[in-house]
Amino acid sequence: MPVGRVGRSHGIDGSFFVEDASEEPERFTRGARLYVGDEPAEVIVSKRGSGGRVVIKLDRDVPRGTSIAIPRAELPAPEPDTYYVFQLIGLEVEEGGGRRLGTVAKVHNGPANDSIELDSGLLLPLVEACIQEVDLETGRIQVARGFVDDE
Numbered sequence: 001m002p003v004g005r006v007g008r009s010h011g012i013d014g015s016f017f018v019e020d021a022s023e024e025p026e027r028f029t030r031g032a033r034l035y036v037g038d039e040p041a042e043v044i045v046s047k048r049g050s051g052g053r054v055v056i057k058l059d060r061d062v063p064r065g066t067s068i069a070i071p072r073a074e075l076p077a078p079e080p081d082t083y084y085v086f087q088l089i090g091l092e093v094e095e096g097g098g099r100r101l102g103t104v105a106k107v108h109n110g111p112a113n114d115s116i117e118l119d120s121g122l123l124l125p126l127v128e129a130c131i132q133e134v135d136l137e138t139g140r141i142q143v144a145r146g147f148v149d150d151e
Helices: none
Strands: 002-009 016-019 033-036 039-048 054-058 067-069 092-095 100-108 115-118 123-125 131-135 140-143
Antiparallel strands (some): 002 067, 016 054, 033 067, 039 054, 092 100, 100 115
């Protein structure tokens, strides 16, 4: 599960800014185990840089742009009626009544609400009025009628 990306260097000791850093600060504390380029690494320095951005140094050199991740098994269980993005990608989406609309291809963060983009190009808001049910076991999302034009 991606939690950031190796950014530009910070100083001369091998520290770097973490781009697109997870909002969970404990992911980057000293001693934390991360996976960088599919190889384990340990955080040996953790601090804040300009603008409060996360700055870390790992126990080995890593190239800029490399993805920083943690295993999915280490993620805490989500709160009821909340989901991780990776859980939604690939789910079948159908409208109340059974009309298939497509498969979730992307999840977008918006200023007012998040939205799901389907492989059909359709964009649906992740709001209670639209999303009636998310069933991870069956791999299905049911949306209310009225959010998609009738064909």
